[in-house]
Amino acid sequence: MSDISVYGEGLVKNYGKTEALRGISFLVNKGEIFGFIGPDGAGKTTLFRILTTLLLPDAGHATVEGFHVVKDFRHLRTILGYMPGRFSLYQDLTVEENLKFFAGIFKADISENYYLIKDIYDQIAPFAKRRAGKLSGGMKQKLALSCALIHKPEVLILDEPTTGVDAVSRREFWEMLIRLKNQGITILVATPYMDEAILCDRVALMQHGNIMASGTPDQIIASYPHRLFSIKSDQTLELLSLIRQMTGIHSAEMFGGNIHVSASNALTGIKEIEDFLRSHDFRHFELEEISPGIEDCFIDFMKMNQAS
Template sequence: MTDISVYGEGLVKNYGKTEALRGISFSVNKGEIFGFIGPDGAGKTTLFRILTTLLLPDAGDASVEGFHVVKDFRHLRTILGYMPGRFSLYQDLTVEENLKFFAGIFKADISKNYHLIKEIYDQIAPFAKRRAGKLSGGMKQKLALSCALIHKPEVLILDEPTTGVDAVSRREFWEMLIRLKSQGITILVSTPYMDEAILCDRVALMQHGSIMASGTPDEIMSSYPHRLFKISTDRTLELLSLIRKMNGIHSAEMFGSDIHLSVADAETGIEEVGEYLRNYGFTAEKPEEAKPGIEDCFIDFMKLNQTG
């Protein structure tokens, strides 16, 4: 047996004139957390709908656990756990009723699979009689995950599970995913938030229906082709426009109150940038060497695609 769990090749999907997917290929190994990172409109939801047999691709092939997403859709539907972008719970049903319902439609035995959701569900169990609509965002998310897991799926597909959820719940959610992974479940997750990339085993950076890069977060970050400096400042706008005028600069972008600048050639180093700034009266701002993050990489890939 191969250890590939989910596999896609040349997937294309158009909605009228809109090209949602422009030939996407990727493979996800068994038991890993694979992240599709990209902004709204990158094609993440379309891709997930194809993988969950909800949409037919216009071209290309995809399979999950060896089952073809078009031909074997009936069987696939028994082994997939899916959490669509919007929390797909019945708001007017209680926590308990939702769980029972989803177990029912998958003909799953709650007590038999309870160990899978125990850690997650225990946190919302005190509210078992509360209607799902009255739960906080974080609790809804836990319930939705419990419902997606109750039939013991082999592959879990989560479409933007952390959108609209606060930082604490987001952190807890990722901790849950990492525990689930240790139970051997393959997890595909999409997110528009770059900082979640490092929590995945491997990621694909998506934009405009294409995958710009994929690999482990470390691979992607270490492939960043430029030297990167970081400057802290209170005068972001002025400094930004100043640096963009400097020769030998590849790009300069805001990162909060910092500016990340990448240099185009070996001659431009910390010294040169520092001197340039001092010449224009920025004495407090000191450039320092920085390690590129996923967001730096994403921006770089986007610019590469725009010009190329």
């Protein structure tokens, strides 16, 4: 018995001259939450469409639960749960009608699988007679997830399920995903929000059709090659342009009100930075060494790719 749920190797997809996927390979284990993290245009949607049998790859191949995404598409379509980028609901149908319809096309029995969606659907059940178009973003997201789950899929593929949804709904959504994972469903999720990476078991950081890095969030953070410092000041812009002139600095980027400064070598430390700033008459700041987040790593990988 294999523990691999989704497997992709050398996947390439071009739209005319645009290279959407440039030969990516990855492995998703059964029962894990795997995140594809990257901005718009990274190739996440194209990848998901290949995995859901909606697109044919130009090169490379992929399997889901051992089934080939091109040859076995008929069977795959019965075991996949898919939530496309925009919540694909019928806006003019009610909550209840949407659920019934999606159960109907998969020949699924709502009462039989209700236990799967109970936690989620119970929250929108009071609005069962309301049209989907009149729901808030968070509720639409819950309904779309219920509809994608009602046929008890083995693999759930979610394309940017949290985009445009507020922080509270996002948090609740992730809590739901973790419960689903505990039911044994493998979950692939694409997101542009770096902070969601930490909630995944493993992630792939994507940019320009490539996977820049993959692994557990901890592994990725541990691979960060620089010392990292955070400086806070009231004159963020001035500080930013000043610190970028310092030798021994790899990069300096704004992070909220702070500036994250990565050192290009181990010799650059708190003292060196402090001395540099003071020697340029910059006095009011708070400086500390910090451990990087996924976003620091992502930026570093992007810069590495740009350089090469």
